[in-house]
Amino acid sequence: MKTNECIQNLSYIKQIGSLPAEITALEIDSRAVTEGAAFICQKGYTVDGHDYAGQAVKQGARLIITEKELDLPADEAAQLIVKNSSRALAVLADTFYGSPSERMSVFGVTGTNGKTSVSNLIHELIRKLNGRSALSGTIGFDLDGDLRQSANTTSDLLTTQRMIRTAEAEGINNMIFEVSSHGLVEGRLWGIDFDVAVFTNLSHDHLDYHHTMEHYGYAKGLLFAQLGQDLTKKKAAVLNLDDEWFDRYAQMTPHEVISYSMERPADFYAEDIQYMADRTYYKLISPEGEFELETQLLGTFNVSNTLAAIAALYARGYKVSDLVEALKDIAPVSGRMQLVPTSAPLSIYIDYAHTPDAIEKAIRSVMPFKKNRILFLIGTGGNRDKSKRPAMAQMASLADYVVLTTDDPRYESYDSITTDLEKGMLHEDYACIGDRAAAVRHLMQQAEPDDIIIFAGKGHEDYQIIENTKYPHSDSEIALEVISERF
Numbered sequence: 001m002k003t004n005e006c007i008q009n010l011s012y013i014k015q016i017g018s019l020p021a022e023i024t025a026l027e028i029d030s031r032a033v034t035e036g037a038a039f040i041c042q043k044g045y046t047v048d049g050h051d052y053a054g055q056a057v058k059q060g061a062r063l064i065i066t067e068k069e070l071d072l073p074a075d076e077a078a079q080l081i082v083k084n085s086s087r088a089l090a091v092l093a094d095t096f097y098g099s100p101s102e103r104m105s106v107f108g109v110t111g112t113n114g115k116t117s118v119s120n121l122i123h124e125l126i127r128k129l130n131g132r133s134a135l136s137g138t139i140g141f142d143l144d145g146d147l148r149q150s151a152n153t154t155s156d157l158l159t160t161q162r163m164i165r166t167a168e169a170e171g172i173n174n175m176i177f178e179v180s181s182h183g184l185v186e187g188r189l190w191g192i193d194f195d196v197a198v199f200t201n202l203s204h205d206h207l208d209y210h211h212t213m214e215h216y217g218y219a220k221g222l223l224f225a226q227l228g229q230d231l232t233k234k235k236a237a238v239l240n241l242d243d244e245w246f247d248r249y250a251q252m253t254p255h256e257v258i259s260y261s262m263e264r265p266a267d268f269y270a271e272d273i274q275y276m277a278d279r280t281y282y283k284l285i286s287p288e289g290e291f292e293l294e295t296q297l298l299g300t301f302n303v304s305n306t307l308a309a310i311a312a313l314y315a316r317g318y319k320v321s322d323l324v325e326a327l328k329d330i331a332p333v334s335g336r337m338q339l340v341p342t343s344a345p346l347s348i349y350i351d352y353a354h355t356p357d358a359i360e361k362a363i364r365s366v367m368p369f370k371k372n373r374i375l376f377l378i379g380t381g382g383n384r385d386k387s388k389r390p391a392m393a394q395m396a397s398l399a400d401y402v403v404l405t406t407d408d409p410r411y412e413s414y415d416s417i418t419t420d421l422e423k424g425m426l427h428e429d430y431a432c433i434g435d436r437a438a439a440v441r442h443l444m445q446q447a448e449p450d451d452i453i454i455f456a457g458k459g460h461e462d463y464q465i466i467e468n469t470k471y472p473h474s475d476s477e478i479a480l481e482v483i484s485e486r487f
C-alpha cells in the first residue's frame with residue numbers, strides 16, 4: 001500500500017527521514033519483519049519493542065513508528081514519532097487491512113466463565129444453519145472448520161485484524177471473538193466493529209492483573225462501549241440478567257439490550273430444567289414463543305450459555321425455532337464438562353473450571369444425578385492470582401472427596417500452591433498432591449462404582465507448564481489408564 005494512503009488517518013508529532021513510497025506489511029515483532037515493512041514499537045511489561053527497532057531495520061523495515069526518536073540510520077528507515085504506538089497501530093492496521101470488520105457480522109463474547117462455550121456455540125450454530133464462520137479464542141483460530149494455533153484468548157491487535165482479513169478473503173462473513181479483559185484493557189480489539197456483544201458472568205479471577213473486581217468489571221464493560229454510538233447500524237448487547245453487572249453494562253450502550261436468565265422472566269429464559277448425565281432439557285421462553293430445548297451440553301452454566309448463544313443469533317435475525325433444532329446436534333467444546341467415554345460403572349468429566357464460581361457450578365450441576373460420591377480434583381496456576389485459591393477450595397468442599405493439585409505451576413512450588421488451596425477446605429476428606437499426574441492417579445485409585453469424578457482446571461489443554469516448559473499432560477488419559485488397571 002502507498003505509504004501516504006496508509007498513514008492518512010495517523011496523527012504524528014514528527015517525521016524523521018523521507019518516507020518510503022510503499023509499505024509492504026505492518027509488524028510489531030522485529031523477528032517477523034520482511035523487506036519494506038513498517039515496524040511499530042510497542043512497550044510490553046518485560047520487554048520494549050523500541051529496543052528491537054534496530055533489528056527490524058536490519059531485517060528490512062523502512063518505516064518505524066515510535067514513541068521516541070531512535071538512533072537509527074536515516075537513509076535506511078524513516079521514523080514517525082507518535083504519542084502512543086498502540087493507538088497508532090490501531091489506526092494503521094484499520095487502514096492497511098481495509099476495515100474488514102465493517103463488512104462482516106462480528107460477535108464478541110466476554111465474561112469470567114463460559115466465553116469459550118458461548119463463542120463455540122454461536123460459531124457451530126451458524127455453521128449448522130448453512131453459514132460460514134470464523135472463531136478466535138482460547139482454543140485457537142478456527143477458520144470455518146480449519147483450526148490453527150493462536151497464543152492468547154484475545155490475540156494482539158495485528159493478529160486480530162489479520163484474522164478478520166483472512167476470514168473475509170475466504171468468503172466468510174461471520175467472525176466470533178472470545179474477548180478477555182486483558183485484551184480489552186490493552187486495546188487488542190481497537191477498531192473492530194462489533195455487531196453483537198455478549199456478557200456471560202463476572203466472578204473472582206485475574207485479580208493479579210486487575211487488582212479489584214471494580215476494575216475487572218470495568219474492563220469487561222469496554223466491549224459494550226465498543227458497540228459505538230452509530231445508531232444507523234442495528235447492533236445489540238446480549239446480557240445475563242442473573243448477574244449483578246447487568247445494569248451497568250446495559251448503561252454502556254445505546255443499542256438494543258437483549259436479556260437472558262435462568263432465574264426470572266427475560267427476553268430469553270429457561271424453565272423446567274432437567275439435568276441428565278449426558279443431556280440437558282429445558283423449556284425456552286423466547287420472543288418467538290416457547291420451545292422444548294435439548295442439548296448435549298451439561299451443567300447449570302451451560303443452560304445459561306445456550307441462552308446467550310441463541311439470544312446473540314436472534315439479534316442477527318436467526319429464527320429461534322431453527323436455533324433450537326440445530327442446537328440438539330452440537331457437541332460440548334472439548335474440556336467443558338466433557339464426559340469421558342468409559343465402560344467402567346462411573347462417570348468422568350473434564351472441565352476447565354478454575355474460578356470459585358465455575359467450581360461451584362460444575363459440582364452442583366452433577367448433584368441431581370449423584371448415586372454415590374462426587375470426587376473432585378482442582379488445580380490452580382502458579383505465579384497468577386493467588387487470592388482466589390482458598391475460595392476455590394471452599395467451593396470444591398461441596399464434593400465428597402477432593403484432591404488439591406496444580407494446573408500450570410510455572411515457577412511456583414507445588415507446596416506453595418496446595419497450601420494456599422488447603423486454607424479454604426471445609427472438610428477433612430482431601431489430599432494435597434502437587435504433581436498433577438500423581439494427583440489424577442490418586443483420585444482414580446479412590447474411585448468406586450457409581451462415583452462421579454470431575455477433573456477441573458485444565459479443560460481442553462493437553463499440556464502442563466512447569467517453569468517455562470510445556471510438558472504433555474492429559475487428565476483423561478491417566479484416568480483411563482487407572483480404569484484399565486482397576487475395573
Ligand SMILES: CC(=O)N[C@H]1[C@@H](OP(=O)(O)OP(=O)(O)OC[C@H]2O[C@@H](n3ccc(=O)[nH]c3=O)[C@H](O)[C@@H]2O)O[C@H](CO)[C@@H](O)[C@@H]1O[C@H](C)C(=O)N[C@@H](C)C(=O)N[C@H](CCC(=O)O)C(=O)O
Nearest residue numbers: 028029030042043044045046047049052152153154180182
Ligand atoms: C507474559 C506477559 O504477560 N506478557 C505481556 C507483556 O508482554 P512482554 O512484556 O513480554 O512484551 P511483548 O508484548 O512480548 O513485547 C513488547 C514488544 O516487543 C516486540 N518484540 C519482542 C521481542 C523481540 O525479539 N522483538 C520484538 O519486536 C514484541 O513483538 C512486542 O511488540 O506485556 C504485553 C503488554 O504490552 C502483554 O500483551 C503481554 O501479554 C501476553 C500477550 C499474555 O499472554 N498475557 C496474558 C496475561 C493474557 O493476555 N491472557 C489473556 C487470558 C485471559 C483469560 O484467561 O481469560 C488472553 O487474552 O490470552
